[in-house]
Amino acid sequence: MNTSLLKNVKNEFVSKFESEPVMVFSPGRINIIGEHTDYNDGFVFPAAVDKGIVAAINKSDSDSCTAYASDKEETFLFSLKNLDPLAQGSWQNYLLGVVAEIQKIGKSVGNFNIVFGGNIPVGSGMSSSAALENSVVFGLNEVFKLGLSKHEMILISQQAEHNHVGVKCGIMDQYASMFGIENKALLLDCRTITSESFEIDFQHHEFVLINTNVKHSLSDSAYNDRRSVCESVAKMLNIPALRDATELDLASIKDKISPENYQKVRYVIQENERAIAASKAMQQGDLAALGKLLYASHEGLQNQYKVSCDELDFLVGQAKLNEHVLGARMMGGGFGGCTINLVAKDGAENFKTQASKAYKAQFNRECSIYDVKLSQGTHLLT
Numbered sequence: 051m052n053t054s055l056l057k058n059v060k061n062e063f064v065s066k067f068e069s070e071p072v073m074v075f076s077p078g079r080i081n082i083i084g085e086h087t088d089y090n091d092g093f094v095f096p097a098a099v100d101k102g103i104v105a106a107i108n109k110s111d112s113d114s115c116t117a118y119a120s121d122k123e124e125t126f127l128f129s130l131k132n133l134d135p136l137a138q139g140s141w142q143n144y145l146l147g148v149v150a151e152i153q154k155i156g157k158s159v160g161n162f163n164i165v166f167g168g169n170i171p172v173g174s175g176m177s178s179s180a181a182l183e184n185s186v187v188f189g190l191n192e193v194f195k196l197g198l199s200k201h202e203m204i205l206i207s208q209q210a211e212h213n214h215v216g217v218k219c220g221i222m223d224q225y226a227s228m229f230g231i232e233n234k235a236l237l238l239d240c241r242t243i244t245s246e247s248f249e250i251d252f253q254h255h256e257f258v259l260i261n262t263n264v265k266h267s268l269s270d271s272a273y274n275d276r277r278s279v280c281e282s283v284a285k286m287l288n289i290p291a292l293r294d295a296t297e298l299d300l301a302s303i304k305d306k307i308s309p310e311n312y313q314k315v316r317y318v319i320q321e322n323e324r325a326i327a328a329s330k331a332m333q334q335g336d337l338a339a340l341g342k343l344l345y346a347s348h349e350g351l352q353n354q355y356k357v358s359c360d361e362l363d364f365l366v367g368q369a370k371l372n373e374h375v376l377g378a379r380m381m382g383g384g385f386g387g388c389t390i391n392l393v394a395k396d397g398a399e400n401f402k403t404q405a406s407k408a409y410k411a412q413f414n415r416e417c418s419i420y421d422v423k424l425s426q427g428t429h430l431l432t
């Protein structure tokens with residue numbers, strides 16, 4: 051975690067509100083594999099990273115709440131009696147949503163002040179939104195002694211996103227951000243919301259993230275559309291969620307759904323199998339197999355689930371051209387953000403240079419490259 055970020059957020063709080071805040075760090079996440087499987091009760095394989103949101107928070111004596119987004123230098127005053135969402139896309143909705151969801155389950159918070167800042171690039175597919183939601187719920191839980199468990203907190207964060215932000219997300223991002231473990235990735239069963247941790251120490255290989263620095267609009271509605279296709283097909287199959295379906299089950303209703311939806315559902319079934327296969331490959335130390343699964347995941351996201359974009363496809367194409375890369379795919383919801391690449395450490399510089407140059411030449415835009423450290427989930431800072 052970045053110590054100057056911590057200092058800045060704390061100093062800003064102290065100078066604005068003249069009291070000592072509770073400090074929270076809440077990380078973003080990567081996802082090795084298992085994309086769009088979480089809201090199908092399936093498996094995902096995320097890890098918390100060392101980039102995230104730092105929040106400073108404490109009770110307020112005034113008759114309203116004040117929030118300050120230090121990256122945007124924006125102040126927002128609100129009353130606990132009116133938590134209605136603002137315009138779509140406003141950062142305030144994450145905050146208002148969390149408070150509203152806390153109230154919905156019958157817990158109450160008093161007036162508070164909060165300052166937050168972060169170092170997760172927005173739109174990178176590393177889930178700055180879950181990090182923000184978790185930092186707020188974790189901070190409020192601490193300040194107002196709400197007695198919420200971490201599981202209750204992530205459900206509050208997820209509901210905030212559903213009801214105030216309008217994205218019917220799964221539980222992966224909030225879980226990874228809250229429960230992350232240093233140097234480990236979590237194979238999460240999204241039905242039981244329990245995970246198994248895997249030490250990530252590849253010796254000669256590492257994960258490299260490349261951000262396309264694009265986020266195409268309409269991604270939220272495309273996300274919700276995908277989710278409703280999955281739910282309606284699960285209903286047709288008479289099962290609780292696509293996690294319970296096989297390709298054979300799907301074939302039995304092939305003539306009842308459109309070819310596009312057939313491919314989408316087929317993707318989900320296959321991706322769920324890939325997430326499990328990836329955990330086995332890792333257990334066996336078979337990185338070549340893991341790499342192939344990453345490429346296959348991208349193929350599915352691009353051609354079957356159709357949530358990729360030219361920039362992401364181009365970067366995965368660059369990975370395929372480079373002998374040091376074992377596998378690559380788009381990461382997160384899609385339509386922009388990062389690719390995740392499994393690269394030989396001694397070839398990483400070569401790949402980074404090649405991919406950046408080619409990307410610039412193709413799109414006349416810079417990509418950004420991140421090395422991330424797998425880190426602890428949401429926690430208090432002292």
Ligand code: GLA
Nearest residue numbers: 085086219220221222382383
């Ligand atoms: C977004 C959502 C997650 C998950 C991913 C796709 O990050 O918030 O719940 O569905 O997309 O895997």
